[in-house]
Amino acid sequence: MTHVTARRAATRERLIDAAIDVFAEKGVLGASVEEICEAAGFTRGAFYSNFDDKDDLCVAMLQRLHDDEGSALQDAVTSVGDVADDADLDTLLLAAIELFYASRWDDPKRVLTGQELRLHAARSPKMAQAYRDFHARTTHGVATMLETALSARGYELGTNGPVAMSVLHAVYDYGALGALIGSDTIEGDVRVQLLMEVLRALIHPQDADARALDQVSPPPA
Template sequence: MSTRPAGGSPPASERRARTRARLLDAAHEVFAEVGMDAASVEMICERAGFTRGAFYSNFESKDELFLALITQLADAKLEEVAGRVRGLEPDTLADPSALVRQVVGVSLGERLEPQLVSEIRTQALRDPRLAAAYLAWQEVMRSRVEEIIRHVVDTYGLRLRLPIEEAAQLLLDVSDDTCTRATLEGRPVGEVTALLNERIERLVGVLVDAP
């Protein structure tokens, strides 16, 4: 039951969350139009309809904003994969490759552009503070992937040729390299997705020990 007075304003925490969400959406729109380097705080604030004060009450810098953005987008994509895993029956599939097509065959989507992740990483190479935050984000992503792999291994009784922690890191490394190279080659998002899924499927075929 809500404690908000009838006709009253939303709590400060709710207003802050909405402001943050609008800034993230605006940053994504501006990035898609002009790229991260050209996307200024002013442009993002104007697109979101907020002042610079509202921006800096939520984010210390543009880099922090973009890191928060890729965290949000990557979390949503991993949750989509995890949802597929949870929805599969233990005896649905016996072929690991078919299992990967069912579980990992998820599009990068219109929001999680590989260019965005690549640009954040490039900035992190030049900024020690952003580098530390980026590495922390990578560690969280690895933990999420580990959880997904562990669930699949336990559910299907699979055996891996590497420890789960190493398998998760290898999957992330291959994904990162594939997206970076494909972006440098100027491939559209659809082609990047298809190439990524193909390489992940082949890698899993190597990682899973045949019964």
């Protein structure tokens, strides 16, 4: 049973990998099950043994994304924690962007597939619920990490964490697609520059009184 389960898990992963490539080229609606199976080297039977339909595959893809991001975020948290306490704001912002990057797909095919999944969620009620759940989990986790890292160095967000993350997601998505299209208005990495500017606008020094309260130990129970 363990061998069969492992083999089935490997089949699912290959189908998801193949779907990422096919979705990036043709979109979710434009990609057929047959094309996904052909890219993965499997039959339709293998597909329907693992997924009810393309929506079911898309939900599994979102879960894969969430799991991958969770692992990457753990590594990125270390990079923010390693920033010296007396580092300037730009150094801290670059570390924060690394943390944010760890929660997003960066490979061109995955960037396109991520956009396709979002468009599909706008069309499919089943995908919409899964996408909302995925986005909420990811947004909350990254926001908490960013707020903690900023507070430890005397800074805070000018709005609540989830709102700030939604703004950053929108800016990142715009920049990620812009980088693939080729921007002639901004030189260098469009995404980094845009995120730096937005973060500068969102972050400000923490109120001295509030910072003092943060540092006060709670009274003994």
